[in-house]
Structure formats: structure tokens, C-alpha cells
Amino acid sequence: MANLEAQHAAARDRILKHMNADHGDSVKRYVEHGKDASFLQARDARMTDISLTEMRIRYGGKEAVIPFEPPMKSMREARERLVQLDKEAREALGRSDISITEFIPCTAHLGHFMNFTTCLITYALFCRSGNFRPGSVLFDNVLVRFPQFTNFCFSIQPYLFPIMIAIHSVEAYMMAQKMKRHSVTPVQRPWWLWVGTCFVEGVTSFWRLGGLIDKKRKQKEAKVH
Structure with a gap:
């Protein structure tokens, strides 16, 4: 039991680190779409927790709780679920799957x-x-x-x-x-x-x-x- 909890915690920490470091745009879109937040409110969005039933995101001094429907059976499903949620958010917001982070002079x-x-x-x-x-x-x-x-x-x-x-x-x-x-x-x-x-x-x-x-x-x- 303790081993399962340790694996769960390790997977949770990896997902949070990966999403905040490499997919910050996706995290912002989750709250823009799921909580109808403006880009100003979502500018500092960070995923703070994820479980089999929900993810939590801090943004603009607030906390958003976005449920997984249906709940995941294991953390191995997290990547697929997060990708799907981002796809739904992009389609609703009219965003491309290509994010621009640099400028070409x-x-x-x-x-x-x-x-x-x-x-x-x-x-x-x-x-x-x-x-x-x-x-x-x-x-x-x-x-x-x-x-x-x-x-x-x-x-x-x-x-x-x-x-x-x-x-x-x-x-x-x-x-x-x-x-x-x-x-x-x-x-x-x-x-x-x-x-x-x-x-x-x-x-x-x-x-x-x-x-x-x-x-x-x-x-x-x-x-x-």
C-alpha cells in the first residue's frame, strides 16, 4: 500500500513539473476555457495538484478545480486526459495547436x-x-x-x-x-x-x-x- 502511494506521489510530482515547465500554455487554456478566465487572470496559472478525479490550478489569486469525467483509473491515463482537455479548450477558444513563444526579427x-x-x-x-x-x-x-x-x-x-x-x-x-x-x-x-x-x-x-x-x-x- 505504501509503495502504491509512493508511486502515485512520484507520478503526480512528475506531471506537475512537466506541465508547469513545458506546457504552461495548456495550463492557462484550462482555466480560460474551464473557468471563463481572461488572459490577464490566467497569465500566472500553475497546476498545483492532480489526482485521479481532478486537477487544481492556481491563477490570479484563485484556485480552479477541474474534474476528470469520468475519473481516471490510474495516473498512466493523465497524459491522454490532459491532451484531450487541451484539445477541447483550444477548439472552444479558437486556438491553434501551435504556440508561439519566440520572435524572429x-x-x-x-x-x-x-x-x-x-x-x-x-x-x-x-x-x-x-x-x-x-x-x-x-x-x-x-x-x-x-x-x-x-x-x-x-x-x-x-x-x-x-x-x-x-x-x-x-x-x-x-x-x-x-x-x-x-x-x-x-x-x-x-x-x-x-x-x-x-x-x-x-x-x-x-x-x-x-x-x-x-x-x-x-x-x-x-x-x-
């Missing part, structure tokens, strides 16, 4: 870096029409030598800047939605990096994210096989 791709730099310079130059008139540092030191180009830039500035802001705002919103789907929230650093760089560079950030997702999916499929 534009410097990883020359073309993406050039696009980022071009967009950033455009933001800086076209944020005000005064940049293209005498008295500005840009005009007096550079643009005075290119009057035709300067006049053209001055004429399109009232249209180009707001259109660029509008388009990139929509793209940043789309990126935020993709972050949500891949279990990245505004309380995490990668969310701000992906959404922020998307606001600057637009489409190339989606290309990098797509490549990262494809890489993770292939790695996941390779583990299955």
Missing part, C-alpha cells in the same frame, strides 16, 4: 530588413509636411538639392502618411488576432515585438511568422512519427 532576412527600414524612414519623413519646406533640418541639409522631388513629396504627404497609418494599423490588428490564435497575449514580450514590428513593416512580418509556424508544425509532426 526582420534582421533575419535581408529583404525584410530593407522593407522595415524603408517603412520606418517613410514614417519619419512623411509624418509632417514641414519636413519638405525650408527651415527643417531635412530640407536645409538634403532636400534643397532636389527641388522637384521635394515638391512631389510635399504634395503627397497629406495622403501618403494617413493611408500608410491606416493600412499598417489594420495589419497590426490582424497580427494581434494571429497572436491570440497562437496563444500569445499582450502580457508577453513576443506579442509586442510581433505586433509592433508589423505596424512598421506590414506584410513581411507575416511571412516570418508563417515560416516559424511551419517550422514548429514540422517539428511537432516529426515527434509524432
Whole structure:
């Protein structure tokens, strides 16, 4: 009897350590789905106990008790049950089975870096029409030598800047939605990096994210096989 209890306790400790260390996103989803918690409430979720009948999770100063229905017969069933519960949570929350935990900067791709730099310079130059008139540092030191180009830039500035802001705002919103789907929230650093760089560079950030997702999916499929 004592031996069985020791085995049970050892299995419990292994599961808790593994879930909190390697599957924190799943633990957060359990309470988001099972207890209708917000991502802010679930941000510090940790599994504190698991038995044949339930698991307990601390989050946002609360404790969630999520039952196993039907109860497990042994701890050997825990992996299958936890995977199934996570699948149900992902489907209900509209989340992907691929979680994003890292950020790929534009410097990883020359073309993406050039696009980022071009967009950033455009933001800086076209944020005000005064940049293209005498008295500005840009005009007096550079643009005075290119009057035709300067006049053209001055004429399109009232249209180009707001259109660029509008388009990139929509793209940043789309990126935020993709972050949500891949279990990245505004309380995490990668969310701000992906959404922020998307606001600057637009489409190339989606290309990098797509490549990262494809890489993770292939790695996941390779583990299955």
C-alpha cells in the first residue's frame, strides 16, 4: 500500500513539473476555457495538484478545480486526459495547436530588413509636411538639392502618411488576432515585438511568422512519427 502511494506521489510530482515547465500554455487554456478566465487572470496559472478525479490550478489569486469525467483509473491515463482537455479548450477558444513563444526579427532576412527600414524612414519623413519646406533640418541639409522631388513629396504627404497609418494599423490588428490564435497575449514580450514590428513593416512580418509556424508544425509532426 505504501509503495502504491509512493508511486502515485512520484507520478503526480512528475506531471506537475512537466506541465508547469513545458506546457504552461495548456495550463492557462484550462482555466480560460474551464473557468471563463481572461488572459490577464490566467497569465500566472500553475497546476498545483492532480489526482485521479481532478486537477487544481492556481491563477490570479484563485484556485480552479477541474474534474476528470469520468475519473481516471490510474495516473498512466493523465497524459491522454490532459491532451484531450487541451484539445477541447483550444477548439472552444479558437486556438491553434501551435504556440508561439519566440520572435524572429526582420534582421533575419535581408529583404525584410530593407522593407522595415524603408517603412520606418517613410514614417519619419512623411509624418509632417514641414519636413519638405525650408527651415527643417531635412530640407536645409538634403532636400534643397532636389527641388522637384521635394515638391512631389510635399504634395503627397497629406495622403501618403494617413493611408500608410491606416493600412499598417489594420495589419497590426490582424497580427494581434494571429497572436491570440497562437496563444500569445499582450502580457508577453513576443506579442509586442510581433505586433509592433508589423505596424512598421506590414506584410513581411507575416511571412516570418508563417515560416516559424511551419517550422514548429514540422517539428511537432516529426515527434509524432
